[in-house]
Amino acid sequence: MVAVPAIAKPTHSRPSSTSQAAELKALREQIQILTARLDAQEAATLQTQSATRDVQAQTAAVTAQAAEMHAVSVTPSVTEAQVSSQIASAISKEHANDKFYFKGITITPGGFLELAGIYRQHFMGNDISTGFNTIPFPSSHQGYTNEGRLSARQSRLSFLAQGQVNKQVTLGMYGEFDFQGAAQTANSNESNSYNPRIRQLYGTIDWDRGNSGIHLLAGQNWSLVTMNTKGITPRNELTPPQIDAQYVPGFAWTRTPQIRVAADFLDHKLWLAVSAENPATTSNGTVPAFITNTSPSGSGFDSANTLSLNHVPDMVGKVAYEANLGGHGLHIEAFGVYRNFSAHVNGANNINKSGGGFGGGIVFQAIPKVLDLQASVMTGRGIGRYGSSQLPDVTFGADGTIHPIRETMILVGATLHATKRIDLYGFAGEERDQRESLGNVGATLYGYGNPLLNNSGCLIEGGTCSGVSKDVRQLTFGIWDKFYQGAFGRAQVGVQYSYTDRELFSAVGGAPRANQSMGFVSFRYYPF
Numbered sequence: 001m002v003a004v005p006a007i008a009k010p011t012h013s014r015p016s017s018t019s020q021a022a023e024l025k026a027l028r029e030q031i032q033i034l035t036a037r038l039d040a041q042e043a044a045t046l047q048t049q050s051a052t053r054d055v056q057a058q059t060a061a062v063t064a065q066a067a068e069m070h071a072v073s074v075t076p077s078v079t080e081a082q083v084s085s086q087i088a089s090a091i092s093k094e095h096a097n098d099k100f101y102f103k104g105i106t107i108t109p110g111g112f113l114e115l116a117g118i119y120r121q122h123f124m125g126n127d128i129s130t131g132f133n134t135i136p137f138p139s140s141h142q143g144y145t146n147e148g149r150l151s152a153r154q155s156r157l158s159f160l161a162q163g164q165v166n167k168q169v170t171l172g173m174y175g176e177f178d179f180q181g182a183a184q185t186a187n188s189n190e191s192n193s194y195n196p197r198i199r200q201l202y203g204t205i206d207w208d209r210g211n212s213g214i215h216l217l218a219g220q221n222w223s224l225v226t227m228n229t230k231g232i233t234p235r236n237e238l239t240p241p242q243i244d245a246q247y248v249p250g251f252a253w254t255r256t257p258q259i260r261v262a263a264d265f266l267d268h269k270l271w272l273a274v275s276a277e278n279p280a281t282t283s284n285g286t287v288p289a290f291i292t293n294t295s296p297s298g299s300g301f302d303s304a305n306t307l308s309l310n311h312v313p314d315m316v317g318k319v320a321y322e323a324n325l326g327g328h329g330l331h332i333e334a335f336g337v338y339r340n341f342s343a344h345v346n347g348a349n350n351i352n353k354s355g356g357g358f359g360g361g362i363v364f365q366a367i368p369k370v371l372d373l374q375a376s377v378m379t380g381r382g383i384g385r386y387g388s389s390q391l392p393d394v395t396f397g398a399d400g401t402i403h404p405i406r407e408t409m410i411l412v413g414a415t416l417h418a419t420k421r422i423d424l425y426g427f428a429g430e431e432r433d434q435r436e437s438l439g440n441v442g443a444t445l446y447g448y449g450n451p452l453l454n455n456s457g458c459l460i461e462g463g464t465c466s467g468v469s470k471d472v473r474q475l476t477f478g479i480w481d482k483f484y485q486g487a488f489g490r491a492q493v494g495v496q497y498s499y500t501d502r503e504l505f506s507a508v509g510g511a512p513r514a515n516q517s518m519g520f521v522s523f524r525y526y527p528f
Contacts, residue, residue, distance in 0.1 A: 250429025
């Protein structure tokens with residue numbers, strides 16, 4: 001309580017004016033003193049309340065700390081278990097982190113180490129990639145012996161570097177390399193000196209606009225013709241899961257330098273893309289002497305190779321759509337290809353011929369996370385380079401005209417994720433050419449599949465067999481066992497068997513067939 005000073009009461013006698021002024025002054029001074037004391041008392045009360053709250057908070061903290069210390073002293077084994085669990089969790093989390101960071105860039109390493117075993121019923125002199133269009137006939141001496149070898153050349157290293165400029169723009173770079181390059185000095189005699197090669201090496205810019213986006217890619221990547229699993233995005237290509245590095249006849253693909261622009265709409269369900277891709281032309285048949293269609297390679301290429309005369313890139317356009325049918329994922333796509341073939345008429349003008357084709361595919365999750373089905377087709381003229389069998393693109397007439405060869409390639413397959421460890425797969429594929437017979441001038445035959453070719457000795461060792469492939473088809477199946485999946489990566493073993501049939505166009509001596517049974521085994525370790 002604040003003591004209030006007594007205030008003198010006025011007398012009944014009338015005071016003088018001087019006396020009244022003095023009393024009024026004294027009264028104001030007493031009011032000012034009283035106001036100051038009240039303000040001081042209020043400030044002191046607020047400070048006391050604040051101090052009281054601080055003391056209460058400190059008391060609660062000390063009480064909690066004491067209780068925690070008491071719990072530790074009473075149950076030390078529980079605390080040790082909790083600490084051990086936290087340490088183990090931190091270690092596991094660190095192992096699970098598959099990325100590292102450098103100057104704001106996120107870098108993701110990848111790849112695998114493989115040792116593969118290869119067995120072929122008939123010797124072909126192929127490594128891990130099979131030349132389906134060169135399966136030998138009994139006329140070949142080598143075809144009477146088996147082929148077996150070990151190879152580590154499909155081992156692969158990759159990295160992905162990404163930097164997010166802002167919420168809408170992401171820059172990326174991806175590189176992937178294996179050891180299937182074979183310089184002229186490479187051999188299997190002693191040191192197995194096979195050189196690395198580029199599989200993929202490209203940069204990307206992605207603009208994310210919420211439910212849509214624009215994507216630019218420049219560099220070496222899978223062709224836009226190659227099937228995707230989702231949208232039209234790099235690193236989502238759907239390649240058959242077998243061990244043979246040439247995949248399956250009927251599978252359409254290339255990996256070439258290109259520039260690509262893609263866009264997605266409707267919450268990333270509808271995709272459109274166009275690409276300009278590095279061209280090349282494969283040919284078969286007699287080329288007239290006055291036509292130049294290839295050239296010896298120059299700087300930057302192996303001198304033992306030749307280059308086709310191309311000056312217009314392959315143009316590919318593609319559309320894809322994503323859907324969900326009651327929990328079953330569905331991917332549908334369609335594409336078209338424009339190609340240009342060129343040759344030079346000696347002493348005259350160049351000649352050009354257009355070709356191309358179209359195709360599409362479907363991927364369906366028949367049983368989500370268990371059974372995946374796929375099918376694809378491509379047809380057109382001059383599209384041989386896109387098939388795994390590498391049938392020719394074009395042939396030539398006696399007058400030097402370029403004739404693109406009509407071809408159709410089909411692939412169907414299924415992959416069963418039987419357990420978390422076991423994947424089973426089976427594929428059937430075919431590539432078929434149409435005859436492009438262009439007659440003859442005397443004994444010189446022109447075109448592809450000319451019926452005057454000699455097939456009479458194809459089934460006789462050392463016999464004459466000059467026919468060309470009409471059809472290459474294959475059945476293949478295999479299994480992958482991911483026997484280790486944990487903090488230190490993944491280890492798996494795979495086995496594949498394939499049966500391939502090669503049929504020639506009917507000619508003198510009939511339409512013979514040759515077949516090849518092949519077996520592969522693969523041990524792979526994915527450390528990243």
